[in-house]
Amino acid sequence: MAEKKLETFTIQEYLEMEENSVEKSEYDHGQIVGMSGGSIDHAIIGSNINASLNTAVQKKKLACITLNSEARVYIDAANSFVYPDGMIVCGEVEISEEDPHAVTNPILIVEVLSKSTERYDRGDKFHKYCSLPSFQEYVLIDSKKPVVDVLYREGQASWKMVTTIGLDKEIYLHTLDTVIPMEAIYRNTLQLGPPVFGRD
Numbered sequence: 001m002a003e004k005k006l007e008t009f010t011i012q013e014y015l016e017m018e019e020n021s022v023e024k025s026e027y028d029h030g031q032i033v034g035m036s037g038g039s040i041d042h043a044i045i046g047s048n049i050n051a052s053l054n055t056a057v058q059k060k061k062l063a064c065i066t067l068n069s070e071a072r073v074y075i076d077a078a079n080s081f082v083y084p085d086g087m088i089v090c091g092e093v094e095i096s097e098e099d100p101h102a103v104t105n106p107i108l109i110v111e112v113l114s115k116s117t118e119r120y121d122r123g124d125k126f127h128k129y130c131s132l133p134s135f136q137e138y139v140l141i142d143s144k145k146p147v148v149d150v151l152y153r154e155g156q157a158s159w160k161m162v163t164t165i166g167l168d169k170e171i172y173l174h175t176l177d178t179v180i181p182m183e184a185i186y187r188n189t190l191q192l193g194p195p196v197f198g199r200d
Contacts, residue, residue: 011075011098014081027081035083037115041189042143045112048185049141050086053110056178057088064090064107064176072102072111077131085141086110088175089134105134108175112141126151130159137175145193146186165195 008030009017017032018025028035035196038046046069053067069085074096086107096102109129111121121140129135138151138159151161152174164171167186170179186192 007069011079011126012161014073017098024083025165026062027079029079032147036114037041038112038114039143042112044116044187044189045141045143045185046085048187049110049112049180052180052184053086053088053108053176056176056180060176060178062090062176064088064095065093073106073132074098074104075128075131076104078128082125082128083130084109085112087161090175104132106132107134108137108139108173109135110139110141112143114143126160137173138167139171139173141185144191145195146182147195148182148185150187 003068010033011027014027014032024035026035050066057064057066058144065088067087067089069083071087072081072083073087074081081102087110088108089105090105090107093103094132096104111125113121129138136153141146141147146165146167148164148171149161150173151159152172154160164182167183170181172179
Protein backbone atom coordinates (compact mmCIF):
# COMPACT_ATOMS: atom_id res chain seq x y z
CA MET A 1 0.00 0.00 0.00
CA ALA A 2 1.41 3.41 -0.96
CA GLU A 3 2.14 5.79 1.87
CA LYS A 4 -0.28 8.70 1.99
CA LYS A 5 1.54 12.01 1.56
CA LEU A 6 0.64 14.89 3.84
CA GLU A 7 -0.39 18.10 2.12
CA THR A 8 2.32 20.73 2.24
CA PHE A 9 2.02 24.50 2.09
CA THR A 10 4.33 27.35 1.22
CA ILE A 11 5.08 30.03 3.80
CA GLN A 12 2.97 32.49 1.83
CA GLU A 13 0.02 30.08 1.82
CA TYR A 14 0.38 29.60 5.58
CA LEU A 15 0.50 33.34 6.24
CA GLU A 16 -2.58 33.94 4.11
CA MET A 17 -4.48 31.21 5.96
CA GLU A 18 -3.34 32.56 9.31
CA GLU A 19 -4.46 36.06 8.38
CA ASN A 20 -7.99 34.83 7.69
CA SER A 21 -8.32 32.30 10.51
CA VAL A 22 -9.84 32.85 13.93
CA GLU A 23 -7.63 30.10 15.39
CA LYS A 24 -3.84 30.17 15.50
CA SER A 25 -1.65 27.56 13.81
CA GLU A 26 2.07 26.98 13.67
CA TYR A 27 4.11 26.20 10.57
CA ASP A 28 6.68 23.41 10.44
CA HIS A 29 8.53 22.59 7.19
CA GLY A 30 5.44 22.94 5.03
CA GLN A 31 3.01 21.45 7.55
CA ILE A 32 0.37 23.57 9.26
CA VAL A 33 -0.23 22.47 12.84
CA GLY A 34 -3.34 23.67 14.67
CA MET A 35 -2.90 24.87 18.24
CA SER A 36 -5.16 23.39 20.90
CA GLY A 37 -6.98 25.71 23.26
CA GLY A 38 -5.53 26.14 26.73
CA SER A 39 -7.19 25.99 30.14
CA ILE A 40 -8.31 29.01 32.14
CA ASP A 41 -5.31 28.56 34.44
CA HIS A 42 -3.04 28.44 31.38
CA ALA A 43 -4.39 31.84 30.32
CA ILE A 44 -4.11 33.27 33.85
CA ILE A 45 -0.49 32.13 34.20
CA GLY A 46 0.37 33.50 30.78
CA SER A 47 -1.05 36.90 31.71
CA ASN A 48 0.71 36.86 35.09
CA ILE A 49 4.17 36.04 33.78
CA ASN A 50 3.96 38.59 30.97
CA ALA A 51 2.84 41.27 33.43
CA SER A 52 5.74 40.37 35.75
CA LEU A 53 8.24 40.48 32.88
CA ASN A 54 6.94 43.85 31.73
CA THR A 55 7.19 45.24 35.27
CA ALA A 56 10.78 44.00 35.57
CA VAL A 57 11.75 45.59 32.26
CA GLN A 58 10.22 48.91 33.27
CA LYS A 59 11.74 48.96 36.76
CA LYS A 60 15.22 48.30 35.40
CA LYS A 61 14.67 50.74 32.52
CA LEU A 62 15.89 48.14 30.04
CA ALA A 63 15.79 48.69 26.30
CA CYS A 64 13.54 45.66 25.92
CA ILE A 65 9.92 44.89 25.12
CA THR A 66 7.62 42.12 26.29
CA LEU A 67 5.44 40.31 23.77
CA ASN A 68 2.55 38.00 24.59
CA SER A 69 1.20 34.91 22.83
CA GLU A 70 -0.24 36.91 19.93
CA ALA A 71 3.23 37.44 18.45
CA ARG A 72 4.86 34.88 16.15
CA VAL A 73 8.53 33.90 16.00
CA TYR A 74 10.07 32.91 12.68
CA ILE A 75 12.89 30.36 12.96
CA ASP A 76 14.75 30.32 9.66
CA ALA A 77 16.96 27.30 10.42
CA ALA A 78 13.87 25.20 11.20
CA ASN A 79 11.65 26.71 8.50
CA SER A 80 9.05 27.29 11.22
CA PHE A 81 6.68 29.85 12.64
CA VAL A 82 5.77 29.33 16.31
CA TYR A 83 3.79 31.12 19.00
CA PRO A 84 5.44 31.26 22.45
CA ASP A 85 3.32 32.14 25.47
CA GLY A 86 5.57 35.13 26.04
CA MET A 87 8.96 36.54 25.09
CA ILE A 88 11.31 39.44 25.51
CA VAL A 89 13.23 41.23 22.77
CA CYS A 90 16.06 43.57 23.73
CA GLY A 91 17.46 46.28 21.50
CA GLU A 92 16.11 46.64 18.00
CA VAL A 93 13.23 44.35 17.13
CA GLU A 94 14.22 42.26 14.14
CA ILE A 95 11.31 41.45 11.84
CA SER A 96 11.20 38.41 9.59
CA GLU A 97 11.65 39.07 5.89
CA GLU A 98 9.01 36.42 5.33
CA ASP A 99 6.40 37.93 7.64
CA PRO A 100 6.10 41.52 8.95
CA HIS A 101 4.20 40.17 11.98
CA ALA A 102 6.95 37.78 13.17
CA VAL A 103 10.08 38.57 15.17
CA THR A 104 13.37 36.72 14.89
CA ASN A 105 15.44 37.85 17.89
CA PRO A 106 13.84 36.99 21.25
CA ILE A 107 16.33 36.81 24.10
CA LEU A 108 13.93 35.14 26.57
CA ILE A 109 11.01 32.84 25.76
CA VAL A 110 8.21 31.58 28.03
CA GLU A 111 6.09 28.47 27.54
CA VAL A 112 3.23 27.53 29.87
CA LEU A 113 3.09 23.74 29.83
CA SER A 114 -0.01 21.65 29.29
CA LYS A 115 -0.44 17.91 29.00
CA SER A 116 -0.73 18.10 25.21
CA THR A 117 2.26 20.41 24.63
CA GLU A 118 4.81 19.65 27.36
CA ARG A 119 6.78 17.06 25.39
CA TYR A 120 6.99 19.34 22.36
CA ASP A 121 7.85 22.44 24.42
CA ARG A 122 10.66 20.62 26.22
CA GLY A 123 11.93 18.87 23.10
CA ASP A 124 11.60 19.87 19.46
CA LYS A 125 10.31 23.38 20.09
CA PHE A 126 13.21 24.14 22.45
CA HIS A 127 15.66 22.77 19.90
CA LYS A 128 14.17 25.07 17.27
CA TYR A 129 14.53 28.05 19.57
CA CYS A 130 18.17 27.13 20.19
CA SER A 131 18.95 27.86 16.54
CA LEU A 132 18.14 31.55 17.15
CA PRO A 133 21.43 33.40 17.89
CA SER A 134 19.66 35.83 20.24
CA PHE A 135 17.99 33.15 22.40
CA GLN A 136 19.50 33.01 25.90
CA GLU A 137 16.84 31.89 28.39
CA TYR A 138 13.83 29.57 28.43
CA VAL A 139 11.13 29.60 31.10
CA LEU A 140 8.87 26.53 31.37
CA ILE A 141 5.90 26.95 33.70
CA ASP A 142 3.82 24.00 34.86
CA SER A 143 0.13 24.95 34.66
CA LYS A 144 -1.02 22.24 37.09
CA LYS A 145 1.37 22.70 40.01
CA PRO A 146 3.83 25.37 41.23
CA VAL A 147 6.95 24.20 39.40
CA VAL A 148 9.04 26.36 37.05
CA ASP A 149 12.14 25.34 35.10
CA VAL A 150 14.48 28.08 33.94
CA LEU A 151 17.03 27.06 31.32
CA TYR A 152 19.81 29.50 30.46
CA ARG A 153 22.63 29.36 27.96
CA GLU A 154 26.19 28.94 29.20
CA GLY A 155 28.51 29.50 26.28
CA GLN A 156 27.51 28.46 22.79
CA ALA A 157 27.00 24.74 23.31
CA SER A 158 25.56 24.17 26.78
CA TRP A 159 22.52 25.03 28.86
CA LYS A 160 21.87 24.85 32.59
CA MET A 161 18.49 24.33 34.22
CA VAL A 162 17.24 25.48 37.62
CA THR A 163 13.96 24.04 38.90
CA THR A 164 11.94 26.04 41.43
CA ILE A 165 9.17 24.33 43.41
CA GLY A 166 6.62 25.99 45.71
CA LEU A 167 4.69 29.24 45.92
CA ASP A 168 6.98 30.57 48.64
CA LYS A 169 9.98 30.61 46.29
CA GLU A 170 11.08 32.90 43.47
CA ILE A 171 12.74 32.39 40.11
CA TYR A 172 15.85 34.21 38.93
CA LEU A 173 16.10 35.38 35.33
CA HIS A 174 19.66 35.84 34.13
CA THR A 175 18.86 37.90 31.04
CA LEU A 176 17.04 40.53 33.12
CA ASP A 177 19.04 40.07 36.35
CA THR A 178 15.81 40.00 38.29
CA VAL A 179 13.66 37.73 40.44
CA ILE A 180 9.96 36.97 40.08
CA PRO A 181 8.00 35.45 42.98
CA MET A 182 6.30 32.16 42.23
CA GLU A 183 3.20 33.53 43.93
CA ALA A 184 3.03 36.28 41.28
CA ILE A 185 3.23 33.71 38.47
CA TYR A 186 0.41 31.59 39.90
CA ARG A 187 -1.75 34.37 41.35
CA ASN A 188 -5.52 33.80 40.96
CA THR A 189 -5.20 30.31 39.43
CA LEU A 190 -8.29 28.17 39.98
CA GLN A 191 -7.12 24.56 40.05
CA LEU A 192 -3.46 24.62 41.08
CA GLY A 193 -2.40 21.40 42.79
CA PRO A 194 0.54 20.64 45.06
CA PRO A 195 3.86 19.35 43.69
CA VAL A 196 3.79 15.59 43.19
CA PHE A 197 7.03 13.80 44.06
CA GLY A 198 5.88 10.21 43.70
CA ARG A 199 3.21 7.74 44.68
CA ASP A 200 3.18 5.00 47.29
